[in-house]
Amino acid sequence: MSKAKSAYEEAGVNIDAQDEALARIKKMVAATATPGVLSETGSFGGLFRPEISGMTEPVLVASADGVGTKLMVAKMAGDYSTVGHDLVNHCVNDILVQGAVPLFFLDYVGTGVLEPEAMAQLVQGVASGCRENGCALLGGETAEMPGFYQPGDYELVGFVVGMVDRPALLDGSRIQPGDHLIGLRSSGLHTNGYSLARRVLFETLRLGIDDTVPGLDDGRSVGEHLLAVHRSYLVQIRPLLNFQELHGLAHITGGGLTDNLPRILPAGCGASIDLGSWQVPPLFQVLQQEGGVDRQEMFRVFNMGIGMVMVVDAGGVEEMRQALLAAGEHPVDLGRIVKAQNGGVTYGRGSDV
């Protein structure tokens, strides 16, 4: 290739910048390798040999996700290093709720013109997430789409594949009235509700990314609040997956407690949540008040401080709670499974529940 701008580059695609980014990325990817990985970066497809010895009937569990408009906050903050970690943790939680442990992850980055520094930050986040969760970053795709993306915008999509032995599959079918709901705390908004949160913080309150949030005395900036990394619950929950008393898991993403809990409830079962059982973190209270959002909608858009719900047989609750405390969690006694003709989630307080 000549050093003059090629016709392809004039059309907006910079192959050399892609090559530079690819070299940095290769090192980060290599650091995520696990024993199952058979391929090197750059092969057409990633190769992974799953360890199936001892399994009676291995089942693959797969999920695809993005991080939504949290990406726009990353752009405002000029920091793309955390959204990749969000993405991996989100995907890992989504398959964990079916009892699966992640094997490998693939990412996709779409942008207008690739800036190697931003690209490296994005993949750095993905690689950190993969290492935290012990899953290999097996491959990915970077697409430069001039004119499709606005300058500085990066779309980030992730795919995870995990495995579970079929007898250990969690499908919610064992959930029954009387089961306890144990809530695990979120680290912030995780990856949902950002369109609404950005409107309230940046338009209604006219805050800047480095401002502190009025009414919150934690000293954290808007950017720090909004970019807090989506938690993975794999380390805490993995040792509990073999407990017969664990009847179900729900990852609280878009749709909140209201829409996500019913996804695992069998017919005739509802969830009764005690609003007095935990304190909704102050950031959500600010968003509710300043945004003029009613409580019903808040619980459908945001996680409200609870990122994962475990459904546990009453007889196993104490053992489960002790294990969670030992793992550093502050589990919430969120409520109970109740008989309910139409399923769904109801909210009450204390004795109303």
Added chain:
Amino acid sequence: MSKAKSAYEEAGVNIDAQDEALARIKKMVAATATPGVLSETGSFGGLFRPEISGMTEPVLVASADGVGTKLMVAKMAGDYSTVGHDLVNHCVNDILVQGAVPLFFLDYVGTGVLEPEAMAQLVQGVASGCRENGCALLGGETAEMPGFYQPGDYELVGFVVGMVDRPALLDGSRIQPGDHLIGLRSSGLHTNGYSLARRVLFETLRLGIDDTVPGLDDGRSVGEHLLAVHRSYLVQIRPLLNFQELHGLAHITGGGLTDNLPRILPAGCGASIDLGSWQVPPLFQVLQQEGGVDRQEMFRVFNMGIGMVMVVDAGGVEEMRQALLAAGEHPVDLGRIVKAQNGGVTYGRGSDV
């Protein structure tokens, strides 16, 4: 929820439109189910039980991809029904080259405001592709990101997982000087070079999407040319995967013959391509002439009429060719593997090769 616009909807996210699209999508997804599928649409992760009986060492092969700015052509044409099919076929080819047959596929659609009709068209294309390739559409994600995407823009990302028994893995290691290169024809640009092609056709030549291309007498419009579906080579090649004489496969995507063939060549081997062995389709000639693109760059940006290259032992070429002819292919005797210190692809004509 009340019928008044919720605060979330005012921020640009329409949950009801998502629900309507989801209902239509569920039916299309259901039509792609294969015996391995254990989950229903809407569960957190998709469940798939791979058939591993008879395998000595099952290896998973995964790939992620997009369709690039072909999406912008779909928008111009107001037809989103084909790009999903492109995406599946592209991904399937990417794992086929390692000897893998697809198990399942997941998609991601990102947009500003979800239009149910466009969304249904996108997934219709994905579902068609899955059916053609016998792989299940196991899950996916739809993200509404107001302000991030321009109106009418849809990002589409795909992820495929396939399987191959390790002894049958194609990694190019058996490729040797003297092997023949058999080219399989592409249906058009497939999914690469669209930024350059759009610039030449829409800016340099100032054509409209419904115009015919000057110099081409096939009566097809610009839109028809550019939206021709990326071919899948699975049906033709799958029966040949067990031939010991098949030493390698290369999917000709971004980077063209020039960059994709070297991805499978062992050290000391190069590929010598006879430019007289096939006629480059007229559309590529128009792009080259009107775009002022030199030949070297054309072969790095476009597939030039060859979408897949098979590397075949000289002793197996005739049998392979007969099988391909019987499958309706018009295989091209593209060139040979040669000894080459620095690897790479060289182009010549007839006796120069």
